[in-house]
Amino acid sequence: MPTPTVDQLLREATRSAKHLEMRDGYMLDDPCFITWQRENRVELDAGSQAWRAAVSGATHRGVQVQRARVFSTPASDYLRFEYEYTTSLNQPAGEDVRWLPRRRSTAIALPGNDFWLFDDETLLVLHFAGNGDWEGAEIDTRPAAIDLCREAFEAVWRQAVPHEDYSIV
Numbered sequence: 001m002p003t004p005t006v007d008q009l010l011r012e013a014t015r016s017a018k019h020l021e022m023r024d025g026y027m028l029d030d031p032c033f034i035t036w037q038r039e040n041r042v043e044l045d046a047g048s049q050a051w052r053a054a055v056s057g058a059t060h061r062g063v064q065v066q067r068a069r070v071f072s073t074p075a076s077d078y079l080r081f082e083y084e085y086t087t088s089l090n091q092p093a094g095e096d097v098r099w100l101p102r103r104r105s106t107a108i109a110l111p112g113n114d115f116w117l118f119d120d121e122t123l124l125v126l127h128f129a130g131n132g133d134w135e136g137a138e139i140d141t142r143p144a145a146i147d148l149c150r151e152a153f154e155a156v157w158r159q160a161v162p163h164e165d166y167s168i169v
Contacts, residue, residue: 029133
């Protein structure tokens with residue numbers, strides 16, 4: 001059976017969708033990111049529009065969609081892109097985003113990979129190469145992994161600053 005996608009799991013969620021990001025760059029060959037770097041503008045693609053529709057659908061069903069980012073400072077170009085454009089487009093769809101500079105995360109036990117946790121019970125672990133390229137995802141059903149990720153997310157969330165109150169520059 002193939003691993004379900006984030007979109008599929010988001011459609012099935014009934015209470016919450018929590019995403020922890022801990023890298024300073026993802027898929028650096030993304031055309032939206034490249035356009036932003038070169039021209040300081042973004043051309044929205046169908047995938048990003050579909051994501052916002054999925055988030056909006058989930059939040060209208062009562063699902064709380066949260067994203068927390070642990071990042072190095074000064075922020076990489078990619079994180080500035082995320083801050084300036086992606087987050088400002090995702091928030092109106094219902095995604096709640098917070099930022100935590102890595103230096104403030106020392107006392108938090110963090111898992112080795114980014115993840116999505118749906119309804120505090122379905123853990124989708126995300127795998128990326130060293131250069132940020134997508135390598136795949138897997139469902140992890142181990143209770144210890146689910147507990148670690150839930151606790152890590154909640155600890156980051158408590159310390160992180162809401163997007164509207166944080167300046168990345």
